[in-house]
Amino acid sequence: MxxxxxxxxxxxxxxxxxxLREAGIDFxxxxxxxxxxxxxxxxxxxxxxxxxxxSYIPRQLLTIVVRDIxxxxxxxxxxxxxxxxxxxxxxxxxxxxxxxxxxxxxxKGDTSLYNKED
Amino acid sequence: MKKYLVLILLMLVTATATSYIYAEKAPDPIGxxxxxxxxxxxxxxxxxxxxxxxxxxxxxxxxINMVWVLVTGFIVMFMQFGFAAVEGGMTRAKNASHTFxxxxxxxxxxxxxxxxxxxxFMFGGVGALGTLGxxxxxxxxxxxxxxxxxxxxxxxxxxxLNGVYDVSVFALFLFQMxxxxxxxxxxxxxxxxRWKYSSFFIYGILVGSIIYPIYGNWVWGGGWLSQLGNMxxxxxxxxxxxxxxxxxxxxxxxxxxGAKILGPRLGKYNKDGSANAIPGHNIPLAILGAFVLAxxxxxxxxxxxxxxxxxxxxxxxxxxxxxxxxxxxxxTLYMWFFKTKKPDPTMMINGLLxxxxxxxAPCAFVTVGSAALIGLISGILVIEAAFFVELKLKIDxxxxxxxxxxxxxxxxxxxxxxxxxxxxxxxxxxxxGGVTGLFYGDGGQLAAQLIGVASNIIYVSIIGWVVFKLxxxxxxxxxxxxxxxxxxxxxxxxxxxxxxxxxxxxSETPLSR
Numbered sequence: 001m002x003x004x005x006x007x008x009x010x011x012x013x014x015x016x017x018x019x020l021r022e023a024g025i026d027f028x029x030x031x032x033x034x035x036x037x038x039x040x041x042x043x044x045x046x047x048x049x050x051x052x053x054x055s056y057i058p059r060q061l062l063t064i065v066v067r068d069i070x071x072x073x074x075x076x077x078x079x080x081x082x083x084x085x086x087x088x089x090x091x092x093x094x095x096x097x098x099x100x101x102x103x104x105x106x107x108k109g110d111t112s113l114y115n116k117e118d
Numbered sequence: 119m120k121k122y123l124v125l126i127l128l129m130l131v132t133a134t135a136t137s138y139i140y141a142e143k144a145p146d147p148i149g150x151x152x153x154x155x156x157x158x159x160x161x162x163x164x165x166x167x168x169x170x171x172x173x174x175x176x177x178x179x180x181x182i183n184m185v186w187v188l189v190t191g192f193i194v195m196f197m198q199f200g201f202a203a204v205e206g207g208m209t210r211a212k213n214a215s216h217t218f219x220x221x222x223x224x225x226x227x228x229x230x231x232x233x234x235x236x237x238x239f240m241f242g243g244v245g246a247l248g249t250l251g252x253x254x255x256x257x258x259x260x261x262x263x264x265x266x267x268x269x270x271x272x273x274x275x276x277x278x279l280n281g282v283y284d285v286s287v288f289a290l291f292l293f294q295m296x297x298x299x300x301x302x303x304x305x306x307x308x309x310x311x312r313w314k315y316s317s318f319f320i321y322g323i324l325v326g327s328i329i330y331p332i333y334g335n336w337v338w339g340g341g342w343l344s345q346l347g348n349m350x351x352x353x354x355x356x357x358x359x360x361x362x363x364x365x366x367x368x369x370x371x372x373x374x375x376g377a378k379i380l381g382p383r384l385g386k387y388n389k390d391g392s393a394n395a396i397p398g399h400n401i402p403l404a405i406l407g408a409f410v411l412a413x414x415x416x417x418x419x420x421x422x423x424x425x426x427x428x429x430x431x432x433x434x435x436x437x438x439x440x441x442x443x444x445x446x447x448x449x450t451l452y453m454w455f456f457k458t459k460k461p462d463p464t465m466m467i468n469g470l471l472x473x474x475x476x477x478x479a480p481c482a483f484v485t486v487g488s489a490a491l492i493g494l495i496s497g498i499l500v501i502e503a504a505f506f507v508e509l510k511l512k513i514d515x516x517x518x519x520x521x522x523x524x525x526x527x528x529x530x531x532x533x534x535x536x537x538x539x540x541x542x543x544x545x546x547x548x549x550x551g552g553v554t555g556l557f558y559g560d561g562g563q564l565a566a567q568l569i570g571v572a573s574n575i576i577y578v579s580i581i582g583w584v585v586f587k588l589x590x591x592x593x594x595x596x597x598x599x600x601x602x603x604x605x606x607x608x609x610x611x612x613x614x615x616x617x618x619x620x621x622x623x624x625s626e627t628p629l630s631r
Contacts, residue, residue: 034622046458048465048518049505050395052628 001097001110004072006062007033007090008082013060019081020064023073028064035059037088059090064068065097067110182426183249184289190421191293197300197414198225203407204471205307208398208464208517210626212605213311214615219405220306220315224322227415228302231326232295235277240331240339241290242273249425250286259340267349269342273335293421294334297365300418301330304369308377312384312602315610316593317586321376324585332581335576337364346566347549353535353563354545356570359434360422362479362530367574370524374513375582380596382514384603385627387505393508394628396516401463410468415474419481430542432598435483438474441481441493445473448497457501465501468518472500475526480534483553488537495533496526528571535564603627 008016013030020028034056045052066074075092083089102112146152158174160166162183166174202221244254245257259273261268276282279291304327306318325631336343336356343356358364387393398404418440420431449469453462472494480492507513513520536555543553554560589595601609605626608614 015241043396045397046460046462047395047397049453049457049501049508050464051458052395056622 001100001113002066002068003095003097004062004064004066004071004074004078005093005095006064006078006082007035007059007092008062008078009084009088009090010058010060012082012084014079014080015061019077020074021076023070025047025064025066025070025074025077028062030062033061035058057088065100065113067113126527154390162402165262168344177503179427180249180251180286181435182470183424184285186421186426187250187289187293187424190417191289191296193414194293194296194421195225196298197296197411197418198222198303200407200409200414201300201303201307202412203410204404204467205303205310205407205517207400207402207404207407207468208307209310210396210605211399211616211619211621212607212626214399214607215611215613216315216606217306217310218615219611220310220313220318221303223319224306225299227319227322228299228326229295231323231328232298232331233278234327234332236278236298236327237279237291237294238274238331239272239328240334241294242275242339243270243338243341244273245336246288247290249423249428250289253284253286255282255284256287259335266512267345268341270335270345271342273331274337290424294338295426296338297361297418298326298334299598300361301365301372303370304324304359304366304519304523305373305376307519308373308379308515310516311595311606312380313376314594314597315606317589317595320589320593321585327371329372329581329585330364333368333577334364336573337570343566343570344547346569347547347562348500351562352566352569353560354549354553354566355541356531356566357483357534357538357543357546357553357563358458358479358531358570359482359534360419360478360528362475362534363570363574366475366478366523367527367571368578370520370522370527371575371578372582373515373519374507374524375579376586377513377515377520379586379590382512383516383627384599386514387512391512396626396628398464398516399626404464404467408470412439412470412474415442415478423482430482433486433542436475437481437484437486440486441473441489441496442470443473444490444493445476445497445500446470448473448494449501450497452498452501464518468500468522469497470506470596471522472526475523476530476533478527479530480526480537483534483538485537485539485541488533488539492537494531496529499529500526528575531571532564535567538563 037057057072064074071094075094078092099109101108155166156164158166158171160170167414198221202218205221206218228587241256244256246254256273256275258273259270260274261270276287279287302322323613335341337358338344345355346352347355383396385394386396403572415438416435420435423434437473446466446469449472449533450466453465454460470540473496476492476496481489484492500518500521503525504518505522507515515521534555536557538553538555538558540552540554540558546553556564586595597606597610
């Protein structure tokens with residue numbers, strides 16, 4: 001059981017979501033996150049004659065917990081869909097999860113991560 | 119079936135009743151016979167004598183002026199909305215309650231100050247109100263004699279409107295009150311986001327009761343600047359049709375002094391002196407506010423004739439709109455092609471307002487071509503002035519109030535001294551002939567304009583500095599750094615502008631480098 005955290009461009013969110021669904025990954029959590037980094041000031045922001053950078057970078061953080069057999073195809077789906085080749089495409093982190101429970105019925109372990117009908 | 123009968127009966131009754139009511143006079147759907155000799159007040163109805171007709175004509179003439187003064191005054195009051203929207207939109211979300219609350223409360227605060235003594239100081243010695251019926255009860259001006267000339271300094275009649283229980287005085291009070299509040303609300307823009315509300319509160323009373331009325335007396339209340347023509351032969355004296363100097367320059371100088379004393383907002387300047395952008399939180403609101411101001415400015419300028427029967431109001435109104443257009447376009451194109459390569463919405467707003475401020479003094483005295491040129495110059499001037507104030511003087515003016523109202527207020531008065539074409543203003547300030555600028559042959563008028571501008575800057579900056587310093591001793595001018603970073607809404611006002619809306623307050627204040 002692994003947790004995959006992907007920080008992606010906000011403009012790539014729906015593409016990544018579609019790619020994950022095609023790979024059979026239907027459940028994930030996401031959030032709007034803000035980071036700082038060495039984004040180049042492209043002069044896009046101007047206000048009252050001052051060209052400025054916003055000094056923060058908006059991205060989306062996807063948190064996906066999957067069974068071990070699904071790790072590679074999840075990572076591949078995000079890599080493929082979120083890539084533009086330009087600096088700032090984001091990162092993917094994979095870490096181990098000790099255990100999981102489904103709150104509805106107390107189911108434990110791998111089976112709590114997917115619906116039985118599948 | 120029964121209810122239909124009742125309904126038909128009811129219709130019959132109504133129709134009969136209506137025909138009875140109008141039986142004696144035929145309805146007049148196009149207005150051709152409404153308003154006839156029978157409407158003239160006369161001893162014998164329908165047969166007025168010549169004297170009665172003359173009395174009615176005089177009454178009607180003043181009635182047109184009275185309605186004009188009151189209705190334009192009502193509309194000028196709505197400029198408070200425009201200022202609130204422009205200033206609120208161009209400042210940050212975390213201070214929006216505070217910024218709007220200043221723009222709101224300045225209206226009653228300034229009004230009470232003007233009611234207590236401001237009106238008396240400004241108009242206590244103005245003399246007969248020509249366009250409003252000629253009442254001459256406002257006749258006490260304090261003067262000092264220098265070299266055989268009487269310099270009127272301040273009016274001394276009409277405190278609390280006492281002793282001037284007269285319809286024309288009340289109309290004048292309403293109209294001049296809303297003009298004063300326009301001045302009063304200008305510094306709330308340049309001092310926004312860091313001004314302690316208690317300090318602002320005291321300022322609000324003082325600007326309406328003392329700061330604004332004294333200079334106003336010198337120009338509009340019969341004081342010494344208006345008499346420069348009589349005393350020294352300088353044109354018509356200092357002429358300011360609708361208030362480039364009286365209203366806008368006064369507000370602009372106060373805005374400058376206040377912002378200088380408060381110091382810049384945290385994060386505005388880096389250690390090397392370069393400026394950071396602190397974007398306003400609602401550009402659409404600022405644009406709506408600018409539209410409201412542009413609309414109300416027709417009343418501001420054309421209404422300043424104080425006479426609906428003075429047909430020059432159409433010239434004043436058209437000059438106003440043309441100057442606002444050239445001002446807005448000039449500032450937009452200047453930013454777009456020569457500065458940041460973007461049209462920059464807030465500079466568009468500043469450009470439009472700059473054109474309006476600059477044409478305020480000369481609107482009734484110049485040709486429409488001159489108005490277009492004045493607007494064009496003001497649109498460039500406002501941007502260069504805003505950059506100069508921000509980058510050279512290091513004075514943080516979040517909305518550009520100093521550049522818009524101060525610099526262009528002064529420019530507008532000087533423009534009158536240059537471009538006035540001599541066709542209008544016969545009898546103004548007791549001088550025969552039209553007001554004539556330098557380009558049309560009268561350098562004296564320009565001299566009077568320059569004296570008016572210089573005395574405004576000297577007087578307002580001194581009294582403004584004294585007032586702000588005294589308030590600082592009493593309650594302090596500036597909020598704590600902690601409150602400023604958090605946003606003033608909770609610590610100063612108690613309620614957030616956008617309660618329940620998540621904001622990134624850290625990103626709203628740039629990091630000083």
